[in-house]
Amino acid sequence: MPPRAGSSDAPRSFVEEARRAQIVQCTIEIIASLGYAQASLASIAERAGISKGVISYHFAGKDELIAQVYTSVMTKVAGKVLATVEAQPRAAGKLRAYIEGSIAFIADHGQEAVALLEIWNGLRTHTGQQVLDARTYEPGLEFLQAIFRQGQADGEFRRFTPRAMAVAVRSVIDGVLIQRATYGAAVDLAEASREAVALFEAATRATPDDTVRSKGPARRKRR
Amino acid sequence: MPPRAGSSDAPRSFVEEARRAQIVQCTIEIIASLGYAQASLASIAERAGISKGVISYHFAGKDELIAQVYTSVMTKVAGKVLATVEAQPRAAGKLRAYIEGSIAFIADHGQEAVALLEIWNGLRTHTGQQVLDARTYEPGLEFLQAIFRQGQADGEFRRFTPRAMAVAVRSVIDGVLIQRATYGAAVDLAEASREAVALFEAATRATPDDTVRSKGPARRKRR
Amino acid sequence: MPPRAGSSDAPRSFVEEARRAQIVQCTIEIIASLGYAQASLASIAERAGISKGVISYHFAGKDELIAQVYTSVMTKVAGKVLATVEAQPRAAGKLRAYIEGSIAFIADHGQEAVALLEIWNGLRTHTGQQVLDARTYEPGLEFLQAIFRQGQADGEFRRFTPRAMAVAVRSVIDGVLIQRATYGAAVDLAEASREAVALFEAATRATPDDTVRSKGPARRKRR
Amino acid sequence: MPPRAGSSDAPRSFVEEARRAQIVQCTIEIIASLGYAQASLASIAERAGISKGVISYHFAGKDELIAQVYTSVMTKVAGKVLATVEAQPRAAGKLRAYIEGSIAFIADHGQEAVALLEIWNGLRTHTGQQVLDARTYEPGLEFLQAIFRQGQADGEFRRFTPRAMAVAVRSVIDGVLIQRATYGAAVDLAEASREAVALFEAATRATPDDTVRSKGPARRKRR
DNA sequence: CATGAATGAGTATTCATTCAT
DNA sequence: TATGAATGAATACTCATTCAT
Numbered sequence: 001m002p003p004r005a006g007s008s009d010a011p012r013s014f015v016e017e018a019r020r021a022q023i024v025q026c027t028i029e030i031i032a033s034l035g036y037a038q039a040s041l042a043s044i045a046e047r048a049g050i051s052k053g054v055i056s057y058h059f060a061g062k063d064e065l066i067a068q069v070y071t072s073v074m075t076k077v078a079g080k081v082l083a084t085v086e087a088q089p090r091a092a093g094k095l096r097a098y099i100e101g102s103i104a105f106i107a108d109h110g111q112e113a114v115a116l117l118e119i120w121n122g123l124r125t126h127t128g129q130q131v132l133d134a135r136t137y138e139p140g141l142e143f144l145q146a147i148f149r150q151g152q153a154d155g156e157f158r159r160f161t162p163r164a165m166a167v168a169v170r171s172v173i174d175g176v177l178i179q180r181a182t183y184g185a186a187v188d189l190a191e192a193s194r195e196a197v198a199l200f201e202a203a204t205r206a207t208p209d210d211t212v213r214s215k216g217p218a219r220r221k222r223r
Numbered sequence: 224m225p226p227r228a229g230s231s232d233a234p235r236s237f238v239e240e241a242r243r244a245q246i247v248q249c250t251i252e253i254i255a256s257l258g259y260a261q262a263s264l265a266s267i268a269e270r271a272g273i274s275k276g277v278i279s280y281h282f283a284g285k286d287e288l289i290a291q292v293y294t295s296v297m298t299k300v301a302g303k304v305l306a307t308v309e310a311q312p313r314a315a316g317k318l319r320a321y322i323e324g325s326i327a328f329i330a331d332h333g334q335e336a337v338a339l340l341e342i343w344n345g346l347r348t349h350t351g352q353q354v355l356d357a358r359t360y361e362p363g364l365e366f367l368q369a370i371f372r373q374g375q376a377d378g379e380f381r382r383f384t385p386r387a388m389a390v391a392v393r394s395v396i397d398g399v400l401i402q403r404a405t406y407g408a409a410v411d412l413a414e415a416s417r418e419a420v421a422l423f424e425a426a427t428r429a430t431p432d433d434t435v436r437s438k439g440p441a442r443r444k445r446r
Numbered sequence: 447m448p449p450r451a452g453s454s455d456a457p458r459s460f461v462e463e464a465r466r467a468q469i470v471q472c473t474i475e476i477i478a479s480l481g482y483a484q485a486s487l488a489s490i491a492e493r494a495g496i497s498k499g500v501i502s503y504h505f506a507g508k509d510e511l512i513a514q515v516y517t518s519v520m521t522k523v524a525g526k527v528l529a530t531v532e533a534q535p536r537a538a539g540k541l542r543a544y545i546e547g548s549i550a551f552i553a554d555h556g557q558e559a560v561a562l563l564e565i566w567n568g569l570r571t572h573t574g575q576q577v578l579d580a581r582t583y584e585p586g587l588e589f590l591q592a593i594f595r596q597g598q599a600d601g602e603f604r605r606f607t608p609r610a611m612a613v614a615v616r617s618v619i620d621g622v623l624i625q626r627a628t629y630g631a632a633v634d635l636a637e638a639s640r641e642a643v644a645l646f647e648a649a650t651r652a653t654p655d656d657t658v659r660s661k662g663p664a665r666r667k668r669r
Numbered sequence: 670m671p672p673r674a675g676s677s678d679a680p681r682s683f684v685e686e687a688r689r690a691q692i693v694q695c696t697i698e699i700i701a702s703l704g705y706a707q708a709s710l711a712s713i714a715e716r717a718g719i720s721k722g723v724i725s726y727h728f729a730g731k732d733e734l735i736a737q738v739y740t741s742v743m744t745k746v747a748g749k750v751l752a753t754v755e756a757q758p759r760a761a762g763k764l765r766a767y768i769e770g771s772i773a774f775i776a777d778h779g780q781e782a783v784a785l786l787e788i789w790n791g792l793r794t795h796t797g798q799q800v801l802d803a804r805t806y807e808p809g810l811e812f813l814q815a816i817f818r819q820g821q822a823d824g825e826f827r828r829f830t831p832r833a834m835a836v837a838v839r840s841v842i843d844g845v846l847i848q849r850a851t852y853g854a855a856v857d858l859a860e861a862s863r864e865a866v867a868l869f870e871a872a873t874r875a876t877p878d879d880t881v882r883s884k885g886p887a888r889r890k891r892r
Numbered sequence: 893c894a895t896g897a898a899t900g901a902g903t904a905t906t907c908a909t910t911c912a913t
Numbered sequence: 914t915a916t917g918a919a920t921g922a923a924t925a926c927t928c929a930t931t932c933a934t
Contacts, residue, residue: 164418171398194388610864621840641833649872
């Protein structure tokens, strides 16, 4: 009787897919405006103009709904960011594109971004969480680490631990998002983007020492 | 009769102070292990091996308890960090001391640090919160901004927006904390500390241009 | 989603209306038998054979439930009493109809009457009550005062303060109700009604002095 | 160990009696100002400047405390009223003295009077109440009934059911008290007293018929 | 597919009472 | 005697979930 108990093989009908999308969208709005803790199924249903039962009908439970929201937003942000990053040939360009793209996403899709952060914070220590847990963060970090390893191999970047820098980049972007969530439009995201880019360019740029070590003589660089 | 109805001037007895401290400690442990949302009075009482009523007896309500936890940890972290920061004469030294001190606190008092972060995240969207709200973050940021303004005035730091850099520093430290909370002892905090220090030294260090601009005739800009 | 969040315009379904009526009825019974203070949602739910949540589902809160009980009973008693009162052309007849009607209501709907009194008593000192407060008594008093003013203008009634007499009438009726609530069927309400009517007829009847003052010569009245 | 478990034979010491009196007085004040339902042991102890335990030490429980308050106030009111009533030789005078004395008590000892009313209302349907119940009202009614029987025997009063009239007198006095409790000093108690006296004089006064019936030939009844 | 209704475990808080000191 | 501390049951209310229609 429950139509979608997680792992069904039958494809979803068009209407069903539409309902799910609508519910996911309303969930994003509710989470962004009220916070994760206040996002009850009742408030989501009310905003969607449907009854609570509908949500239970289309999702196995609140956990699946939240996971779906998470996946949905992550897919969207990946679509926005990854392409422009990959378009850059060099690591420094990729890093810049990643930061600018991420903050642009915050600017253009504030609700989705805030919802993502709320979910991640709200679920981090949720005991016995199976659908979503802290490790969900990993793919994003791995993507950044790859950029850093490339840049270090190419001599563009100085010596640093790729993972530590990856964590730092993500943290700074999340910090910008928190500022935006807290203070709203008063936060100048264009400035935040420029500053973050400058910060990490300075932080990653190869020094003469790095150049020497990695390439050979290389005298008189940037004299 | 609840002994502390908000504004009493009578000093607390030794026993009462001990109970309060015990409850605060258990609250920290519960928040650190289960998360802010799951930290119910019932779970705290259970961990403390007391009845729920005891908490209500010693604290005016959950709000006061949480505020007490927050104040308690903040006082502790300030005691650890501020002194060493102020001992540094120059801005660069202060920044290094701030980062090292903060990560050292994470290493030495992981639970307290995680609890602090959880409270802050949990309260961010908690509507109608009076004891504690998002602006509580501000003093910490202001402290960092003062360091950056000093460093820029002295020509130690390059040109950047002090607030943006302050948010970045705090975010990176919080990021290290989240890594620690997620992966436990597997995270090498000593390395994280070194990397963060190096990151922000590189990110803030004055370039020749800055030096020129702030000190000398400023000929031949970025030739 | 609670179906009635205070101000909805949608009409209530038949089933919902029935449930609400059932809960209101059980609340009346509980209040009448145990008293206002003991009328907890738990006891009401138990008597109704439902879970506590059902009450919360159909009513915004205990306040709304109590207000509904109050309104419901007040409407009923007004329907029984007011029509017969208005049917009387003269003030003396109205007063008699009011007293007889009120005590007849006690006889026929003892539980409702007791519940009304309990609510009124229970709410009198209930601080910060918004849905219902002590002034709710006023309309009933005003209604009686109007009768007395009419009777005095027509010379049917002697000189007295209308408000004081109104308070007295209500008090005596409430006193009869309390006797009934305390001693049950042992109280002869028919006798109580006759006695109350006789009491207030004697207490309000115009004396020769009043007649003289209000009309002029008026000799030989009821000689 | 509990010093006064209701039925101890040892006399109370002076200090103990003083403590009890103090607690009783504070209870009266709290009940009068906050209402019976809000009169918790905590609030009473706070007002008395003692700890909750003291109350439990001196009284077997809250029930005994309330009963003590009741008895205490009843004794006081009886002392004020009964003497002046008994001083009157004729029934009409006694009735007048009773009403005037009772309302004077309300005027002079508003708190005690309100507390009495609150207790009586609050306890009326208190399940399994042993220390105090509705029958406590009886002695007061019996006292009034005796006056009415005397007055009827003497031909001062008309024919009516003594009990009904007794209930009416008590109800009207309680009504005045409720007005006072609700509207405070805005209620003119002197006027209320005059009106109540006039009301019951008119309501009880023997008519010619009564006189005839009880004394003379009784011709021409209500022609 | 959708709904309204119902459930039951969960939340913080209050309070009379007990008891060791 | 008196106190502060602790208890445990009770309070109203919330919410994810289930289910018959």
